[in-house]
Amino acid sequence: MAAQSVLTPQSQDFPRWYQDVVAKAELADNGPVRGTMVIRPYGYAIWERMQSEIDARIKAAGAKNAYFPLFIPESYFSKEAEHVEGFSPELAVVTFAGGEELAEPIVVRPTSETVIGGFMAKWIQSYRDLPLLLNQWSNVVRWELRPRLFLRGTEFLWQEGHTAHVSYEDASAYAMKIHREVYDDFLLNVLATPSYLGIKPPSERFPGAVNSMAAESVMRDGKALQMVTTHEFGQNFARAFDIYFQSEEGQAELCYTTSWGASTRLVGGLIMAHGDDAGLIIPPRIAPTQVVVIAVRDEPEVNGAADRIARELALVGVRVELDGGRGSFGRRVTDWEIKGVPLRVEVGPRDLAQGLVTLVRRDNGDKSTLGLDKLALDVPSLLESIQGDLLARAFALRDERTHEVKTIAEAIDAAKDGFARLPWDAVAGEGEIALNAQGVSVRCLQRPDGSIPLSDIERGLSCLVAKAY
Protein backbone atom coordinates (compact mmCIF):
# COMPACT_ATOMS: atom_id res chain seq x y z
CA MET A 1 0.00 0.00 0.00
CA ALA A 2 1.14 3.53 -0.62
CA ALA A 3 2.86 5.10 2.34
CA GLN A 4 1.24 8.43 1.60
CA SER A 5 -2.01 8.42 -0.25
CA VAL A 6 -2.46 10.70 -3.21
CA LEU A 7 -6.17 10.64 -2.50
CA THR A 8 -8.18 12.20 0.28
CA PRO A 9 -8.62 9.39 2.85
CA GLN A 10 -12.13 7.92 2.98
CA SER A 11 -12.38 8.50 6.71
CA GLN A 12 -11.58 12.18 6.28
CA ASP A 13 -14.06 13.03 3.54
CA PHE A 14 -15.75 10.23 1.62
CA PRO A 15 -17.35 12.37 -1.14
CA ARG A 16 -14.00 14.03 -1.73
CA TRP A 17 -12.31 10.63 -1.88
CA TYR A 18 -14.88 9.60 -4.51
CA GLN A 19 -14.15 12.61 -6.69
CA ASP A 20 -10.42 12.15 -6.29
CA VAL A 21 -10.65 8.54 -7.45
CA VAL A 22 -12.84 9.38 -10.42
CA ALA A 23 -10.30 12.00 -11.50
CA LYS A 24 -7.04 10.22 -10.69
CA ALA A 25 -8.11 6.85 -12.05
CA GLU A 26 -9.12 8.71 -15.22
CA LEU A 27 -12.69 7.44 -15.19
CA ALA A 28 -14.63 10.58 -16.08
CA ASP A 29 -14.75 14.36 -16.27
CA ASN A 30 -17.60 16.79 -15.95
CA GLY A 31 -19.03 17.86 -19.28
CA PRO A 32 -19.44 21.54 -20.15
CA VAL A 33 -23.17 21.52 -19.44
CA ARG A 34 -24.16 21.00 -15.82
CA GLY A 35 -24.85 17.37 -15.02
CA THR A 36 -23.27 15.97 -18.16
CA MET A 37 -20.35 13.58 -18.02
CA VAL A 38 -17.45 12.69 -20.25
CA ILE A 39 -16.64 9.03 -19.68
CA ARG A 40 -12.94 8.50 -20.26
CA PRO A 41 -11.54 5.33 -21.85
CA TYR A 42 -10.82 3.50 -18.59
CA GLY A 43 -14.24 4.36 -17.17
CA TYR A 44 -15.88 3.37 -20.41
CA ALA A 45 -13.98 0.07 -20.46
CA ILE A 46 -15.55 -0.73 -17.10
CA TRP A 47 -19.00 0.14 -18.46
CA GLU A 48 -18.39 -2.01 -21.53
CA ARG A 49 -17.55 -4.96 -19.27
CA MET A 50 -20.79 -4.33 -17.37
CA GLN A 51 -22.74 -4.10 -20.60
CA SER A 52 -21.41 -7.36 -21.90
CA GLU A 53 -22.14 -9.25 -18.67
CA ILE A 54 -25.62 -7.78 -18.30
CA ASP A 55 -26.44 -8.11 -21.99
CA ALA A 56 -25.58 -11.82 -21.98
CA ARG A 57 -27.90 -12.38 -19.02
CA ILE A 58 -30.72 -10.37 -20.62
CA LYS A 59 -30.45 -12.47 -23.75
CA ALA A 60 -30.40 -15.64 -21.70
CA ALA A 61 -33.67 -14.45 -20.15
CA GLY A 62 -35.13 -14.28 -23.64
CA ALA A 63 -35.25 -10.56 -24.33
CA LYS A 64 -34.01 -9.11 -27.61
CA ASN A 65 -32.27 -5.82 -28.23
CA ALA A 66 -33.88 -3.04 -30.26
CA TYR A 67 -33.60 0.71 -30.47
CA PHE A 68 -36.23 3.40 -30.04
CA PRO A 69 -35.81 7.12 -30.75
CA LEU A 70 -34.34 9.74 -28.45
CA PHE A 71 -37.16 12.17 -29.27
CA ILE A 72 -40.66 11.50 -28.01
CA PRO A 73 -43.78 13.55 -28.83
CA GLU A 74 -44.92 15.39 -25.74
CA SER A 75 -48.45 14.08 -26.23
CA TYR A 76 -47.20 10.55 -25.52
CA PHE A 77 -46.25 11.64 -22.05
CA SER A 78 -49.69 12.94 -21.22
CA LYS A 79 -51.24 9.54 -21.76
CA GLU A 80 -50.28 8.02 -18.43
CA ALA A 81 -51.23 10.42 -15.64
CA GLU A 82 -48.81 9.37 -12.90
CA HIS A 83 -45.97 8.98 -15.37
CA VAL A 84 -46.23 12.59 -16.64
CA GLU A 85 -46.63 13.91 -13.15
CA GLY A 86 -43.58 12.04 -11.92
CA PHE A 87 -41.31 12.98 -14.78
CA SER A 88 -42.39 16.47 -15.84
CA PRO A 89 -40.06 18.29 -13.41
CA GLU A 90 -37.01 16.67 -14.96
CA LEU A 91 -37.90 16.71 -18.63
CA ALA A 92 -35.82 18.46 -21.27
CA VAL A 93 -38.21 19.61 -24.00
CA VAL A 94 -37.35 20.73 -27.51
CA THR A 95 -39.64 23.54 -28.67
CA PHE A 96 -37.53 25.03 -31.44
CA ALA A 97 -35.89 23.16 -34.28
CA GLY A 98 -35.13 23.56 -37.96
CA GLY A 99 -35.25 27.30 -37.49
CA GLU A 100 -38.81 27.46 -36.23
CA GLU A 101 -41.10 26.90 -33.30
CA LEU A 102 -42.41 23.32 -33.28
CA ALA A 103 -46.13 22.66 -33.56
CA GLU A 104 -45.80 19.96 -30.89
CA PRO A 105 -42.95 20.04 -28.38
CA ILE A 106 -40.63 17.04 -28.36
CA VAL A 107 -39.43 15.45 -25.14
CA VAL A 108 -35.88 14.13 -24.89
CA ARG A 109 -36.45 10.66 -23.46
CA PRO A 110 -36.04 10.33 -19.71
CA THR A 111 -37.13 6.67 -20.12
CA SER A 112 -38.94 4.95 -22.96
CA GLU A 113 -42.13 3.40 -21.58
CA THR A 114 -44.24 5.76 -23.66
CA VAL A 115 -42.68 5.32 -27.11
CA ILE A 116 -42.24 1.63 -26.62
CA GLY A 117 -45.81 1.33 -25.38
CA GLY A 118 -47.00 2.92 -28.62
CA PHE A 119 -45.15 0.37 -30.71
CA MET A 120 -46.14 -2.56 -28.55
CA ALA A 121 -49.72 -1.62 -29.32
CA LYS A 122 -48.91 -1.76 -33.02
CA TRP A 123 -46.97 -5.02 -32.92
CA ILE A 124 -49.09 -7.07 -30.56
CA GLN A 125 -52.19 -8.60 -32.13
CA SER A 126 -52.72 -11.94 -30.48
CA TYR A 127 -51.74 -13.87 -27.38
CA ARG A 128 -49.39 -15.68 -29.74
CA ASP A 129 -47.30 -12.48 -29.93
CA LEU A 130 -46.75 -12.61 -26.17
CA PRO A 131 -44.68 -12.31 -24.21
CA LEU A 132 -42.94 -9.51 -26.10
CA LEU A 133 -39.52 -9.13 -24.53
CA LEU A 134 -37.50 -6.07 -25.58
CA ASN A 135 -34.40 -4.33 -24.35
CA GLN A 136 -32.49 -1.28 -25.49
CA TRP A 137 -29.12 0.22 -24.63
CA SER A 138 -29.32 3.98 -24.78
CA ASN A 139 -28.77 7.32 -23.16
CA VAL A 140 -31.51 9.16 -21.28
CA VAL A 141 -31.90 12.72 -20.08
CA ARG A 142 -33.34 13.79 -16.75
CA TRP A 143 -32.76 17.38 -15.68
CA GLU A 144 -31.02 16.74 -12.37
CA LEU A 145 -30.50 19.46 -9.82
CA ARG A 146 -27.66 17.91 -7.90
CA PRO A 147 -25.44 15.93 -10.23
CA ARG A 148 -22.59 13.66 -9.17
CA LEU A 149 -20.39 11.82 -11.63
CA PHE A 150 -21.81 8.36 -12.41
CA LEU A 151 -24.25 8.48 -9.48
CA ARG A 152 -26.65 11.06 -10.81
CA GLY A 153 -26.47 13.08 -13.97
CA THR A 154 -28.57 14.93 -16.47
CA GLU A 155 -27.59 12.46 -19.17
CA PHE A 156 -26.60 8.90 -18.41
CA LEU A 157 -26.25 5.58 -20.18
CA TRP A 158 -28.33 2.58 -19.36
CA GLN A 159 -30.17 -0.48 -20.47
CA GLU A 160 -33.96 -0.46 -20.32
CA GLY A 161 -35.98 -3.62 -20.77
CA HIS A 162 -39.67 -3.45 -21.66
CA THR A 163 -41.95 -6.44 -21.78
CA ALA A 164 -45.61 -7.24 -22.36
CA HIS A 165 -47.42 -10.33 -21.05
CA VAL A 166 -50.81 -12.00 -21.14
CA SER A 167 -51.39 -11.99 -17.40
CA TYR A 168 -50.44 -10.33 -14.17
CA GLU A 169 -48.83 -13.59 -13.05
CA ASP A 170 -46.68 -13.89 -16.18
CA ALA A 171 -45.54 -10.28 -15.96
CA SER A 172 -44.79 -10.57 -12.30
CA ALA A 173 -42.88 -13.82 -12.72
CA TYR A 174 -40.82 -12.39 -15.57
CA ALA A 175 -39.98 -9.25 -13.58
CA MET A 176 -38.85 -11.47 -10.72
CA LYS A 177 -36.78 -13.56 -13.11
CA ILE A 178 -35.00 -10.47 -14.43
CA HIS A 179 -34.45 -9.13 -10.96
CA ARG A 180 -32.91 -12.37 -9.75
CA GLU A 181 -31.28 -13.96 -12.78
CA VAL A 182 -30.02 -10.85 -14.50
CA TYR A 183 -29.49 -8.23 -11.85
CA ASP A 184 -28.87 -10.07 -8.62
CA ASP A 185 -26.72 -12.63 -10.37
CA PHE A 186 -24.64 -9.89 -11.96
CA LEU A 187 -24.30 -7.93 -8.72
CA LEU A 188 -23.31 -10.98 -6.73
CA ASN A 189 -21.19 -12.95 -9.14
CA VAL A 190 -19.58 -10.23 -11.21
CA LEU A 191 -19.56 -6.94 -9.31
CA ALA A 192 -19.25 -8.68 -5.93
CA THR A 193 -21.65 -6.16 -4.42
CA PRO A 194 -24.23 -8.16 -2.47
CA SER A 195 -27.54 -6.34 -2.34
CA TYR A 196 -30.74 -6.33 -0.39
CA LEU A 197 -33.50 -7.27 -2.79
CA GLY A 198 -36.96 -6.07 -2.03
CA ILE A 199 -39.85 -3.94 -3.15
CA LYS A 200 -40.08 -0.18 -2.89
CA PRO A 201 -42.61 1.32 -0.50
CA PRO A 202 -45.46 3.11 -2.33
CA SER A 203 -43.75 6.47 -1.73
CA GLU A 204 -40.65 5.39 -3.66
CA ARG A 205 -42.36 3.66 -6.55
CA PHE A 206 -41.64 4.52 -10.16
CA PRO A 207 -44.31 6.85 -11.59
CA GLY A 208 -46.97 4.66 -13.18
CA ALA A 209 -45.84 1.40 -11.59
CA VAL A 210 -47.93 -0.88 -9.41
CA ASN A 211 -44.78 -2.40 -7.96
CA SER A 212 -41.09 -1.49 -8.07
CA MET A 213 -38.31 -3.82 -7.00
CA ALA A 214 -34.84 -2.65 -6.06
CA ALA A 215 -31.42 -3.97 -5.23
CA GLU A 216 -29.80 -1.85 -2.55
CA SER A 217 -26.09 -2.17 -1.85
CA VAL A 218 -24.00 -0.85 1.03
CA MET A 219 -21.22 1.55 0.20
CA ARG A 220 -18.05 1.70 2.29
CA ASP A 221 -19.27 4.79 4.13
CA GLY A 222 -22.42 2.92 5.14
CA LYS A 223 -24.77 4.71 2.79
CA ALA A 224 -27.12 2.86 0.48
CA LEU A 225 -27.08 2.93 -3.30
CA GLN A 226 -29.90 1.65 -5.44
CA MET A 227 -28.06 -0.38 -8.05
CA VAL A 228 -30.94 -1.42 -10.35
CA THR A 229 -34.74 -1.41 -10.52
CA THR A 230 -37.46 -3.56 -11.95
CA HIS A 231 -41.04 -2.32 -12.33
CA GLU A 232 -44.40 -3.94 -12.83
CA PHE A 233 -46.97 -1.69 -14.43
CA GLY A 234 -50.01 -3.90 -14.21
CA GLN A 235 -52.22 -2.68 -17.06
CA ASN A 236 -51.51 1.04 -16.53
CA PHE A 237 -49.41 1.57 -19.62
CA ALA A 238 -51.38 -0.94 -21.65
CA ARG A 239 -54.51 1.08 -20.92
CA ALA A 240 -52.82 4.38 -21.76
CA PHE A 241 -51.38 3.08 -25.03
CA ASP A 242 -54.05 0.59 -26.07
CA ILE A 243 -51.82 -2.44 -25.84
CA TYR A 244 -54.45 -5.10 -26.47
CA PHE A 245 -54.17 -8.70 -27.52
CA GLN A 246 -56.76 -11.18 -28.68
CA SER A 247 -57.01 -14.07 -26.24
CA GLU A 248 -57.46 -17.74 -27.09
CA GLU A 249 -61.17 -17.17 -26.50
CA GLY A 250 -61.15 -14.34 -29.03
CA GLN A 251 -61.58 -11.56 -26.48
CA ALA A 252 -59.64 -8.26 -26.67
CA GLU A 253 -57.62 -8.01 -23.46
CA LEU A 254 -55.12 -5.56 -22.06
CA CYS A 255 -51.51 -6.65 -21.66
CA TYR A 256 -49.51 -6.46 -18.47
CA THR A 257 -46.17 -4.70 -18.90
CA THR A 258 -42.86 -4.39 -17.06
CA SER A 259 -39.67 -2.40 -17.34
CA TRP A 260 -36.24 -2.76 -15.77
CA GLY A 261 -33.00 -0.84 -15.90
CA ALA A 262 -29.35 -0.71 -14.93
CA SER A 263 -27.29 2.40 -15.58
CA THR A 264 -23.81 3.86 -15.48
CA ARG A 265 -24.57 4.48 -11.82
CA LEU A 266 -23.27 0.93 -11.37
CA VAL A 267 -19.79 2.30 -12.02
CA GLY A 268 -20.26 4.62 -9.04
CA GLY A 269 -21.48 1.68 -6.97
CA LEU A 270 -18.45 -0.37 -7.94
CA ILE A 271 -16.14 2.46 -6.88
CA MET A 272 -17.82 3.06 -3.52
CA ALA A 273 -18.44 -0.57 -2.62
CA HIS A 274 -14.87 -1.78 -3.03
CA GLY A 275 -12.42 1.14 -3.13
CA ASP A 276 -9.95 2.00 -0.39
CA ASP A 277 -7.58 4.86 0.42
CA ALA A 278 -5.18 3.76 -2.30
CA GLY A 279 -7.85 3.93 -5.00
CA LEU A 280 -10.19 1.64 -6.87
CA ILE A 281 -10.40 -2.07 -6.22
CA ILE A 282 -12.01 -3.78 -9.18
CA PRO A 283 -13.17 -7.38 -8.86
CA PRO A 284 -11.38 -9.53 -11.47
CA ARG A 285 -14.53 -10.60 -13.30
CA ILE A 286 -15.43 -6.99 -14.14
CA ALA A 287 -11.91 -5.55 -14.40
CA PRO A 288 -11.02 -4.36 -17.92
CA THR A 289 -7.43 -5.16 -16.99
CA GLN A 290 -7.12 -8.09 -14.61
CA VAL A 291 -3.36 -8.28 -14.44
CA VAL A 292 -0.64 -5.76 -15.08
CA VAL A 293 2.81 -7.17 -15.76
CA ILE A 294 5.35 -4.67 -14.50
CA ALA A 295 8.92 -4.64 -15.71
CA VAL A 296 10.82 -3.41 -12.69
CA ARG A 297 13.62 -2.01 -14.82
CA ASP A 298 13.82 -0.77 -18.37
CA GLU A 299 16.33 -3.41 -19.45
CA PRO A 300 16.13 -5.74 -22.43
CA GLU A 301 16.11 -9.01 -20.47
CA VAL A 302 13.51 -7.75 -18.02
CA ASN A 303 11.29 -6.22 -20.69
CA GLY A 304 11.58 -9.31 -22.81
CA ALA A 305 10.53 -11.53 -19.92
CA ALA A 306 7.65 -9.22 -18.99
CA ASP A 307 6.45 -9.26 -22.56
CA ARG A 308 6.56 -13.08 -22.73
CA ILE A 309 4.66 -13.33 -19.45
CA ALA A 310 1.96 -10.94 -20.67
CA ARG A 311 1.52 -12.94 -23.88
CA GLU A 312 1.35 -16.19 -22.02
CA LEU A 313 -1.34 -14.87 -19.69
CA ALA A 314 -3.31 -13.44 -22.59
CA LEU A 315 -3.26 -16.87 -24.22
CA VAL A 316 -5.06 -18.41 -21.25
CA GLY A 317 -7.73 -15.71 -21.39
CA VAL A 318 -6.43 -13.24 -18.82
CA ARG A 319 -7.06 -9.57 -19.62
CA VAL A 320 -3.51 -8.34 -19.23
CA GLU A 321 -1.57 -5.13 -19.76
CA LEU A 322 2.17 -4.67 -19.97
CA ASP A 323 3.96 -1.88 -18.13
CA GLY A 324 7.44 -1.46 -19.61
CA GLY A 325 10.18 -0.33 -17.27
CA ARG A 326 10.16 3.39 -18.04
CA GLY A 327 9.65 5.72 -15.10
CA SER A 328 10.14 5.11 -11.43
CA PHE A 329 8.86 1.85 -10.07
CA GLY A 330 7.01 3.36 -7.13
CA ARG A 331 5.16 5.80 -9.28
CA ARG A 332 4.00 3.16 -11.71
CA VAL A 333 2.85 0.87 -8.92
CA THR A 334 0.84 3.65 -7.31
CA ASP A 335 -0.85 4.47 -10.59
CA TRP A 336 -1.96 0.88 -11.10
CA GLU A 337 -3.23 0.79 -7.54
CA ILE A 338 -5.36 3.86 -8.10
CA LYS A 339 -6.82 2.13 -11.14
CA GLY A 340 -7.67 -0.90 -9.05
CA VAL A 341 -6.11 -3.58 -11.25
CA PRO A 342 -6.63 -6.76 -9.21
CA LEU A 343 -3.20 -8.33 -9.59
CA ARG A 344 0.31 -7.09 -10.32
CA VAL A 345 2.96 -9.38 -11.69
CA GLU A 346 6.32 -7.76 -10.99
CA VAL A 347 9.31 -8.93 -12.99
CA GLY A 348 12.84 -7.84 -12.09
CA PRO A 349 16.39 -9.14 -12.33
CA ARG A 350 16.22 -10.77 -8.90
CA ASP A 351 13.06 -12.66 -9.86
CA LEU A 352 14.42 -13.76 -13.20
CA ALA A 353 17.64 -15.05 -11.65
CA GLN A 354 15.49 -17.48 -9.68
CA GLY A 355 12.98 -18.19 -12.43
CA LEU A 356 10.23 -16.43 -10.47
CA VAL A 357 7.87 -13.48 -10.57
CA THR A 358 6.45 -11.50 -7.67
CA LEU A 359 2.66 -11.33 -7.39
CA VAL A 360 0.92 -8.56 -5.47
CA ARG A 361 -2.82 -8.54 -4.81
CA ARG A 362 -4.57 -5.19 -4.95
CA ASP A 363 -7.32 -6.16 -2.52
CA ASN A 364 -5.14 -7.02 0.49
CA GLY A 365 -1.60 -6.15 -0.59
CA ASP A 366 -0.37 -9.73 -0.14
CA LYS A 367 2.90 -10.45 -1.93
CA SER A 368 4.01 -13.87 -3.06
CA THR A 369 6.34 -15.40 -5.58
CA LEU A 370 5.50 -17.86 -8.29
CA GLY A 371 7.59 -19.95 -10.66
CA LEU A 372 7.50 -18.75 -14.25
CA ASP A 373 6.28 -22.16 -15.36
CA LYS A 374 3.21 -21.95 -13.11
CA LEU A 375 1.80 -18.61 -14.30
CA ALA A 376 -0.71 -19.90 -16.82
CA LEU A 377 -2.18 -22.27 -14.31
CA ASP A 378 -2.05 -20.27 -11.10
CA VAL A 379 -2.89 -16.72 -12.13
CA PRO A 380 -6.45 -17.48 -13.32
CA SER A 381 -7.22 -19.32 -10.11
CA LEU A 382 -5.67 -16.56 -8.01
CA LEU A 383 -7.95 -14.08 -9.77
CA GLU A 384 -10.90 -16.24 -8.82
CA SER A 385 -9.78 -16.28 -5.16
CA ILE A 386 -9.55 -12.49 -5.22
CA GLN A 387 -13.07 -12.36 -6.63
CA GLY A 388 -14.28 -14.63 -3.84
CA ASP A 389 -12.49 -12.69 -1.12
CA LEU A 390 -13.92 -9.40 -2.35
CA LEU A 391 -17.41 -10.85 -2.27
CA ALA A 392 -16.85 -12.17 1.24
CA ARG A 393 -15.52 -8.80 2.33
CA ALA A 394 -18.54 -7.03 0.83
CA PHE A 395 -20.92 -9.43 2.60
CA ALA A 396 -19.11 -8.81 5.87
CA LEU A 397 -19.39 -5.04 5.39
CA ARG A 398 -23.08 -5.32 4.60
CA ASP A 399 -23.76 -7.47 7.63
CA GLU A 400 -21.77 -5.40 10.09
CA ARG A 401 -23.40 -2.22 8.81
CA THR A 402 -26.92 -3.62 9.16
CA HIS A 403 -28.64 -3.21 12.51
CA GLU A 404 -31.80 -4.86 13.78
CA VAL A 405 -33.93 -2.26 15.54
CA LYS A 406 -37.48 -1.82 16.75
CA THR A 407 -38.26 1.88 16.76
CA ILE A 408 -37.98 4.88 14.46
CA ALA A 409 -35.59 6.59 16.89
CA GLU A 410 -33.29 3.55 16.90
CA ALA A 411 -33.47 3.38 13.12
CA ILE A 412 -32.42 7.01 12.75
CA ASP A 413 -29.50 6.34 15.07
CA ALA A 414 -28.48 3.17 13.23
CA ALA A 415 -28.64 4.98 9.88
CA LYS A 416 -25.60 6.99 10.94
CA ASP A 417 -23.66 3.75 10.50
CA GLY A 418 -25.56 1.99 7.75
CA PHE A 419 -28.83 0.12 7.31
CA ALA A 420 -31.49 -0.50 9.93
CA ARG A 421 -34.01 -3.30 9.64
CA LEU A 422 -37.31 -2.98 11.47
CA PRO A 423 -40.93 -4.03 11.08
CA TRP A 424 -42.68 -2.21 8.24
CA ASP A 425 -45.71 -1.80 10.49
CA ALA A 426 -43.58 0.42 12.77
CA VAL A 427 -42.70 2.69 9.87
CA ALA A 428 -45.52 2.92 7.33
CA GLY A 429 -47.14 6.33 7.33
CA GLU A 430 -45.92 8.88 9.85
CA GLY A 431 -42.79 6.84 10.64
CA GLU A 432 -41.60 7.26 7.09
CA ILE A 433 -42.08 11.02 7.34
CA ALA A 434 -40.07 11.11 10.56
CA LEU A 435 -37.26 9.13 8.91
CA ASN A 436 -37.26 11.34 5.83
CA ALA A 437 -36.97 14.41 8.04
CA GLN A 438 -33.63 13.01 9.21
CA GLY A 439 -32.41 12.22 5.70
CA VAL A 440 -33.21 8.54 6.09
CA SER A 441 -35.39 6.73 3.58
CA VAL A 442 -37.04 3.36 3.26
CA ARG A 443 -34.86 1.50 0.81
CA CYS A 444 -36.93 -1.64 0.43
CA LEU A 445 -39.44 -4.00 2.01
CA GLN A 446 -38.67 -7.66 2.55
CA ARG A 447 -40.30 -10.73 3.96
CA PRO A 448 -38.96 -11.82 7.35
CA ASP A 449 -36.76 -14.41 5.63
CA GLY A 450 -35.22 -11.74 3.39
CA SER A 451 -37.05 -12.80 0.23
CA ILE A 452 -38.90 -10.43 -2.09
CA PRO A 453 -42.59 -9.85 -1.36
CA LEU A 454 -45.04 -9.81 -4.25
CA SER A 455 -46.68 -6.67 -2.94
CA ASP A 456 -46.62 -4.28 0.00
CA ILE A 457 -49.99 -5.54 1.13
CA GLU A 458 -48.38 -8.76 2.37
CA ARG A 459 -48.50 -8.95 6.15
CA GLY A 460 -45.54 -9.03 8.51
CA LEU A 461 -43.02 -7.39 6.19
CA SER A 462 -39.83 -5.84 7.45
CA CYS A 463 -38.12 -2.84 5.92
CA LEU A 464 -34.55 -1.69 5.43
CA VAL A 465 -33.93 1.99 5.93
CA ALA A 466 -30.76 4.01 5.37
CA LYS A 467 -29.27 7.23 4.15
CA ALA A 468 -28.95 6.94 0.41
CA TYR A 469 -27.08 8.40 -2.50
Added chain:
RNA sequence: CGGGAAGUAGCGCAGCUUGGUUAGCGCGCCUGGUUUGGGACCAGGAGGCCGCGGGUUCGAAUCCCGCCUUCCCGACCA
Protein backbone atom coordinates in the same frame (compact mmCIF):
# COMPACT_ATOMS: atom_id res chain seq x y z
C1' C B 1 -34.63 24.81 -7.16
C1' G B 2 -33.37 27.21 -1.84
C1' G B 3 -28.94 28.15 1.78
C1' G B 4 -23.49 28.39 2.04
C1' A B 5 -18.38 28.32 -0.25
C1' A B 6 -15.43 28.78 -4.55
C1' G B 7 -13.54 29.57 -9.90
C1' U B 8 -5.92 32.38 -11.30
C1' A B 9 -1.06 26.98 -16.07
C1' G B 10 -3.13 19.86 -16.57
C1' C B 11 -3.87 19.45 -10.72
C1' G B 12 -3.48 21.98 -5.84
C1' C B 13 -2.98 26.94 -4.33
C1' A B 14 -0.90 32.37 -3.20
C1' G B 15 -1.82 37.35 -4.98
C1' C B 16 -7.50 40.62 -4.39
C1' U B 17 -8.55 43.65 1.75
C1' U B 18 -5.61 49.06 0.16
C1' G B 19 -6.51 48.90 -8.44
C1' G B 20 -0.46 50.49 -10.83
C1' U B 21 6.49 46.83 -13.16
C1' U B 22 7.09 41.26 -16.82
C1' A B 23 0.91 37.43 -12.37
C1' G B 24 3.80 33.82 -8.67
C1' C B 25 4.64 28.89 -5.89
C1' G B 26 4.34 23.29 -5.38
C1' C B 27 3.18 18.99 -8.19
C1' G B 28 2.73 17.35 -13.12
C1' C B 29 4.54 18.11 -18.43
C1' C B 30 8.99 18.67 -22.23
C1' U B 31 14.68 18.24 -23.10
C1' G B 32 19.45 16.33 -21.38
C1' G B 33 21.91 13.52 -17.73
C1' U B 34 22.17 10.40 -13.34
C1' U B 35 18.60 6.78 -11.61
C1' U B 36 14.99 2.51 -11.18
C1' G B 37 12.47 -3.83 -6.11
C1' G B 38 6.99 1.45 -3.17
C1' G B 39 5.05 8.34 -5.65
C1' A B 40 13.76 9.44 -7.50
C1' C B 41 17.52 13.55 -8.26
C1' C B 42 20.18 17.64 -10.89
C1' A B 43 20.13 21.27 -14.77
C1' G B 44 17.44 23.70 -18.47
C1' G B 45 12.49 24.69 -20.66
C1' A B 46 7.32 25.09 -22.31
C1' G B 47 2.75 26.31 -20.64
C1' G B 48 -2.10 31.93 -18.48
C1' C B 49 -8.57 35.76 -22.86
C1' C B 50 -6.77 35.48 -13.93
C1' G B 51 -14.63 31.24 -15.56
C1' C B 52 -17.77 34.35 -19.35
C1' G B 53 -20.08 39.15 -20.43
C1' G B 54 -20.83 44.08 -19.13
C1' G B 55 -19.62 48.40 -16.02
C1' U B 56 -16.43 51.97 -12.95
C1' U B 57 -11.35 53.95 -13.93
C1' C B 58 -5.97 57.13 -17.16
C1' G B 59 -5.30 51.92 -15.65
C1' A B 60 -8.93 45.85 -13.26
C1' A B 61 -6.86 39.09 -11.50
C1' U B 62 -8.03 43.00 -7.75
C1' C B 63 -13.94 47.30 -7.18
C1' C B 64 -19.55 46.85 -8.98
C1' C B 65 -23.65 44.08 -11.74
C1' G B 66 -25.35 39.82 -14.51
C1' C B 67 -24.55 34.89 -16.18
C1' C B 68 -22.04 30.02 -16.33
C1' U B 69 -19.58 26.08 -13.74
C1' U B 70 -17.89 23.30 -9.40
C1' C B 71 -18.20 21.70 -4.17
C1' C B 72 -21.06 21.18 0.60
C1' C B 73 -26.11 21.08 3.07
C1' G B 74 -31.40 20.58 1.94
C1' A B 75 -35.98 19.44 -1.27
C1' C B 76 -36.64 15.83 -6.06
C1' C B 77 -34.75 11.24 -8.62
C1' A B 78 -31.26 5.44 -11.95
